[in-house]
Amino acid sequence: MSKPTAGLRAWDLVLIEWQDAFDAQAGWHDVDGYKETQALVKSVGYYWANASLPEYVVLVATRGIGQVSQVTHIPEAMIKSVTKLQARSKPK
Numbered sequence: 001m002s003k004p005t006a007g008l009r010a011w012d013l014v015l016i017e018w019q020d021a022f023d024a025q026a027g028w029h030d031v032d033g034y035k036e037t038q039a040l041v042k043s044v045g046y047y048w049a050n051a052s053l054p055e056y057v058v059l060v061a062t063r064g065i066g067q068v069s070q071v072t073h074i075p076e077a078m079i080k081s082v083t084k085l086q087a088r089s090k091p092k
Helices: none
Strands: 013-020 039-047 056-064 067-075 079-084
Touching (some): 013 067
Antiparallel strands (some): 013 039
16 A cells, blocks of 8 residues: 555645544433544645654645644545645736
8 A cells, every 4th residue: 555645745735635633512422323524634735745743644734934833743544645736827
């Protein structure tokens, strides 16, 4: 199985669809009638290729010179798809 980041380069802009952990609503639940709802989410950011946390894909929302902010760590095992995004060209 290939890594979800195969083919990506550092700081590529990507859309990642992934299965997040989730909680039920607070309160008591009947065991027989309880229905789970999956939390499939989408995150967009710059791929931080040199992040040192194994088995996670790391996205950042904002990059500066030698700095990043709004860092998101997504477990590789939870990723459903990775799409490389293209910046739109400015109208003339």
